[in-house]
Amino acid sequence: MPTLDLINLRKQFGSVTNPVVAVNDLNINVADGEFLCILGPSGCGKSTALRMVAGFEEPSGGDVQIDQQSIINMPPNKRPTAMVFQKYTLWPHMKVYDNIAFGLKLRHLPKNQIDQEVQASLELVGLGRYGDRYPAQLSGGEQQRVAIARALVLKPKILLLDEPFSNLDALLRVRLREELRQIQRNLKITAVFVTHDQEEALSLADRIAVMSKGELQQLDKPATIYARPKTLFVADFIGAMNMLDGEVNGGVVKVGNQRLPSPAECVAAPAKIAIRPEDVIVTQTGEGAWHGRITQVSDLGHYRKVFVQSPDLGMLKLYLPKSIEINDGEMITFKPTRFLIFQGPLPPFEVKL
Amino acid sequence: MATRSRYLNTLFAGYALIAPPLIILVLLIFYPAGQAIVRTVMTDQEVGIAAGLTLDRYFNFFADPIARSNLWFTIWVTVVTTALLFLVCFPLSLYLRFSSSRIAGIVQVLALFPLFVPGVILAFALIRYLGPRGTVDTFLRIVFNYTGFVTPYLKPSGIIFALVWDHIPFTVLVLTAGLRQVEDSVIEAARDVGASGLRVFFQIVLPLIQRPLLIVFCLNMIGIFGSFTIPYLLGPAAPQMMGVYMQQTFTDYLDRSGAETQAVLSFLICSVIGALYVRTVTRRRGERA
Structure with a gap:
């Protein structure tokens, strides 16, 4: 053997x-x-x-x-x-x-x-x-x-x-x-x-x-x-990932102007927030919704790769199903459904919404 | 029509570019060489008798024991020197190709150094060093009180020693370049399936450098066969190498047709090796990438 x-x-x-x-x-x-x-x-x-x-x-x-x-x-x-x-x-x-x-x-x-x-x-x-x-x-x-x-x-x-x-x-x-x-x-x-x-x-x-x-x-x-x-x-190396700078404080991680829940184990300190491009859903405007302007749409067969310029988070990459009608230059609102919180060399915390 | 005249222009420009060297080659080398070859097979012109074909000069050459021994001596020196060159240069080239140590750089400089030393300087340096009462002789006398040193000066070994030294750089350059063409992964793949170092050398490396090997073999043979300065300054009075023999026949015995005959014979022998060289260089590498 x-x-x-x-x-x-x-x-x-x-x-x-x-x-x-x-x-x-x-x-x-x-x-x-x-x-x-x-x-x-x-x-x-x-x-x-x-x-x-x-x-x-x-x-x-x-x-x-x-x-x-x-x-x-x-x-x-x-x-x-x-x-x-x-x-x-x-x-x-x-x-x-x-x-x-x-x-x-x-x-x-x-x-x-x-x-x-x-x-x-x-x-x-x-x-x-x-x-x-x-x-x-x-x-x-x-x-x-x-x-x-x-x-x-x-x-x-x-x-x-x-x-x-x-x-x-x-x-x-x-x-x-x-x-x-x-x-x-x-x-x-x-x-x-x-x-x-x-x-x-x-x-x-x-x-x-x-x-x-x-x-x-x-x-x-x-x-x-x-x-x-x-x-x-x-x-960062495996697959595509949106890497955002955040700050954990009292059960909440602040990313730009947005607030996301964070597990109790997270210490109050700066953190990296990692969101896969497919871990987002398009939503209505409202509480907790992120928004940005679509700068580029590429059709990749069964899904679309979309670049969104967010006013406070910079450029984000999203993979969206083709059923959603989107075009260059339009505004879009969306929410992350799953993300990882990295703090120091420790393994990350996973958060599902 | 336009394209045709342009084509002709290009054609003409191409020939115009190669014309000067080609004309010089034909007028100053091929034509006189051809003339000389023809003269060696013609009877002497005498009044009232038409010139005819004859091989007498060649029969005379081979009938002369001195001429025969000079020819054999030249072939012997060429073969021995070429063999020694491979013995010296192959390990050196293998080392330069496969070593990554810093000493390899120094070894390379040493191996290439003779390239920058003219043959005549080399010959005199060797006389001073290895000659009677030269550096080596004096050293042995003073330090070891040894008086039995036999100098290679004016002996066949003197010629061979200097010719080997003189041809090391070229041999090492070509062999190292050939060995560098053999990729590391080609060798590692052979090691990987179980081949020992020796087997890798004989079954992988050697076949792959066949061409540079043959090239260096042919060019060394031709160069050594036709060498003059080193045998003239370091060699014995008899037998002589063909280059020295020709010069003596021509200037000391004033025997022009004799020297020409010797030259044509030397040329024929070298052209056999030359043919091997041309075949090696122009051979289609059907099995190679």
């Missing part, structure tokens, strides 16, 4: 006097058969963390364990992991067949078994008849599929993927993402997928580890990450 544990994993670059901490005391456990995404902006240390699992970076501290066994002293060629890289991953002087068979040949498997396994893995990624081609004769998407086949054919305990689709165009990215998810489900293989694309993470992962500046911000199911971000960074 392959499980993966990163324990206080740490990586620092640079000199002793001027260290740059790329990964700081990272603790992540990946369950057997789980698909975990490490998500974060570029430079957050997510790729470094993955490369430490694969063995291409040496940790400055901490441990990496597969099935409770430390693999930290193994060179990359001895680790039971297989990696799919971002780009330039196939060996250009070998045919697709030889690219996939390379690792099997190193393991001295009999020729007919190699043939069978190469063919099976090519079929798994939908490229059954591509064995005789050179990488240069394949499209970018096909090349990455071969790279996935090459990793899977070795039956690794852990499959590692380092932004494998980021060089592909949007449509192909979505399709390959779905195919990868299907393959992973069928094989029940434990996988760690690094990406900066939150949509990719939200649609692929069983759980997402959000990283920022080398630190783990939150490790949760996609729905939880979206609904209950634990830190301001996660709230």
Whole structure:
């Protein structure tokens, strides 16, 4: 039952006097058969963390364990992991067949078994008849599929993927993402997928580890990450969010000229109020109604993205159903239905109206 | 009509641009070279007898034991020097490509330094350093009281030593550039599926730098085969490398057609390597991106 544990994993670059901490005391456990995404902006240390699992970076501290066994002293060629890289991953002087068979040949498997396994893995990624081609004769998407086949054919305990689709165009990215998810489900293989694309993470992962500046911000199911971000960074980074400055005082949080209820646990202090664009309803003018002028309406298929200039709150972004008739330049009144109150580094309080 | 005349104008401008170097190339290099080649296969002009075709000059060359030994010596020096160059430069280039330490910068400067030293200066420096009563000899005598130092000066090893030194920068430059074309992820992918360092080198890196490898091989072979200054100043009186032999035949023995024959033979040998070079450079990379 392959499980993966990163324990206080740490990586620092640079000199002793001027260290740059790329990964700081990272603790992540990946369950057997789980698909975990490490998500974060570029430079957050997510790729470094993955490369430490694969063995291409040496940790400055901490441990990496597969099935409770430390693999930290193994060179990359001895680790039971297989990696799919971002780009330039196939060996250009070998045919697709030889690219996939390379690792099997190193393991001295009999020729007919190699043939069978190469063919099976090519079929798994939908490229059954591509064995005789050179990488240069394949499209970018096909090349990455071969790279996935090459990793899977070795039956690794852990499959590692380092932004494998980021060089592909949007449509192909979505399709390959779905195919990868299907393959992973069928094989029940434990996988760690690094990406900066939150949509990719939200649609692929069983759980997402959000990283920022080398630190783990939150490790949760996609729905939880979206609904209950634990830190301001996660709230801002995942999905769209209206971030407003507020002040808590006696069961009320004051935002601009508006007052919203706040839980008793909130201390009287400045706070950040986070409202998802979809957590609003259009209302009549009256008590507790917010108003503003619509500056831009974009039709995004099944809903509308609306920018509203509020006199005291600045620019707000709202997602509204198409059933509501709205136009540029009109005034609109609305109310938040749900929001989060962030105070300091503590997890936020959720308020539903 | 307008487009046609514009097309012709562009065409004309293009040819006008390449005309001066092309004319110089043809008039000063190809034409005299062609003439020389033709002269080596023609009988001498005598009054009343028409000139005819003959291979006598080449038979004479190969009948002459000195000429033969000079040719073999040149080929031997070329092969040994090229082999030593790879032995020295390959580890150096691998180090420069894969090391991220600060020392790599210093090593690179040292490796490229000979590029800025003219061959004649190098030759005299080596005479002062490795020659009889030179720096090394004197040092061994004074410090270790050792008098058995055998100088490479005026020996084949002197030529080879200097030629290797002289060709290191070019070899390292081309090999390092070739190695830099091999992406890290290509190597890491091979490590990842279980290949050891040696296997990565032989099955991934080496095939991927085949082209720069062949280029550096061909250009080094041709350059070393035709070298003059270093063998002239550091080499033995006999056997001689072809460049020195030609010069001597031409100016000391005043044997113009003999020197021409030697030159054409040298050219033929180099053009075999040249053909390999041209094939390498122009080959379509069907299997490569």
